[in-house]
Amino acid sequence: MLKEPKISDDQREIWREPINYEKFFKPRGEVHIIPERCKECNYCTNYCPKDVLERSPTVNSHGYHPVRVRPGKEDSCVACGMCQTICPDFAIFIREVQT
């Protein structure tokens, strides 16, 4: 029996699962945030393809709400690096982790 792959509901609508899904290497990323640098531009939250990030309710010393990982999405990052590349403030980066 196939195990439940970790993909979101909206993705499930578009993609059909390959039968050998389990055999593919799925990169996993660990999100690192430097909250003091975040200016809340929301580029990363908007451009993350897995919708991992959101504004946090906390405030940094410059008055911005730095981003954080959406609760429940801790394991969802696929290390595409989009947030790191698009962040103008060098406030977020991804380390790929081996699973």
Added chain:
Amino acid sequence: MTTEEFHPKHALIRDERFPNVWCPGCGLGILLQSYLNAVEKSGIPLDQQVLVSGIGCTARLPGYAKFDSYHTTHGRAIPFATGMKIANPELKVTVVSGDGDLFNIGGNHFIHAARRNMDLVVICSNNFNYGMTGGQHGSTTPLTSRSASTPYGNVEPTFNLPYLASALGASYVSRWTVMHPRQLAKSIRMAMETKGFAFIEVLSPCPPNFGKFNGFGDGFEEMEFYRSKSTVQNDARLEDVSIDPFHGKPVVLGDFVNRKRPSYIMLENELVRKAMGVKK
């Protein structure tokens, strides 16, 4: 998730100067990252990398990169860089400055450096206005758009920068936006490999000025606007690539020109050797 302090670009930036001066959603930080990615991939020794800028928001960029960096006067980055490059051709000199800096006050230097095919990488961040001074219009402000000094809409046609650079004989010419960070980094790397004058126009959002005056809610909306308008066409006819996004015209991006022409430094080296009587 962790809140770690060391960004992967830690060694290439002046960490102690962050957070940077730029507004939330300003595209310049993305340009900085793309430049650093290009530097890493280029294989050029880091100590040879030199950044020169004029004055403006864009011109603050060199101050955040951990290379020899020179923040000069408004419009004069290109002649300053020209002097550096001629005095020491080993240097890889990149000019990063704003559209106003390079094409309004500094336009004369741009056309001459391109005509000489001076061995420089020139990156122009085009945010369609003078960001630093509060969003007045300049020679890149699109027709009919608003700015702090075109309250009734701009009546001046814009420069078509890739067409201009190409006509002047630049060895390399491209246009990207900060929404294309990977292509942009690759383009900067190609520019660094070019012999002669390499010019890159980078469209970048300026949310509190150009964005606000033209009805964009935030940087993201402005980014999305450029993204939705842009098409990549490397072999575009450069006559046709002027920017006029408010009248339904697509913004054409691409690596437009990449050609071999004798560069200034090549020709000047020969001249000096001849004058010194050095035989080949």
Added chain:
Amino acid sequence: MTALLEPGRYFADGNFAITEGALVGGCRFFAGYPITPSSEVLERMSERLPKLGGHFIEMEDEIGSMAAIIGASNAGAKSMTATSGPGFSLMQENIGLGIITETPTVVLDEMRAGPSTGIPTRVGQGDVMQTRYGSHGDLAPITYAPNSVQESFDITIEAFNSAEKYRQPVIIASDQVVGHLSEVLEVKPLEEYDVVQRMMRKHDDEKGVFSYTEDYVPMFVAGTGFRGNVDSLTHDERGYPSNEASVEKEMLEHLLGKVKKNEEKIVKYEEFLVEDAEVTVVAYGITSRAAKQAVRIARKKGLKVGLFRPITLWPFPQRRIEEIAGHTREFIVPEINYGQYSHPIREYSRSETREIHFPPGAIPDYGVILKEIEGAFK
């Protein structure tokens, strides 16, 4: 001729002397834009520099020329430009850039009749205050005013040395007549000239880019691994921009102080019969030669008059002028302008100061100065 000038006697003009002096002083980069009466310097540089392995570029304008020589200096080359009034006006902003970035370089301003385009081919001395206050903000410029072909040669070497020692643009305010007149130039064997070599900062130097506690630290040169920031904004010792008035104060007091504290070493002048003078003529550049003739004749007539000739217009030879004012009751300042250098003379001497205004466009007539001297003894 590939090397520097052979020792010997030459019959040459001031522009030749300045060019060759610059090369002896170590100039290996020239950027300029043609303008009468200084164009011969640019032309000669275009021929001489490549032979010495140096670099010459004719820029699109004087703004670019000034930027290019500051850039070249930051890349390790001793550099220079040559211009005259209109071009000098265009250079002012970047002269300030050289001051704030502490970049050694040399600017020749060969003064002609102004304002504006004026009389391009005729002499003037109307840029004297511009060499002092031309660029915005507070400055402590160093300006030399040679009065002969020989001095044009010697002072250019010194200008290059001062640029290195005090790390700032140094101005040579020559004039059209001194630039174009031909007379004997004696060149000594090269080893007899003191040439200050560029001191380079070690890449592992722990200090910042600048120092505000020491008058001099070697500059770092691009490409040597220092990886510093050089900024036209007010900056701290690290070279990082700052909006703080306290940083502005520290930086500015260093920039002004390094010249002020070394004034005695920088200031140069020549005196002729000043010791017992009751009246002293102060004249510089070509005017000083007419003034000397007038003083000579007046002395023959028994009038106790002397000539003080500042060779550095700036820093102002304050101490010496105050001393002379102790025994001189009146100063006479002939200039080819409508009164410029007379102002600091009046200010520092606190004495009666007569101005002689020679209209730009003609060589000063010594008879006019003589008449004024006689007037002072009536």
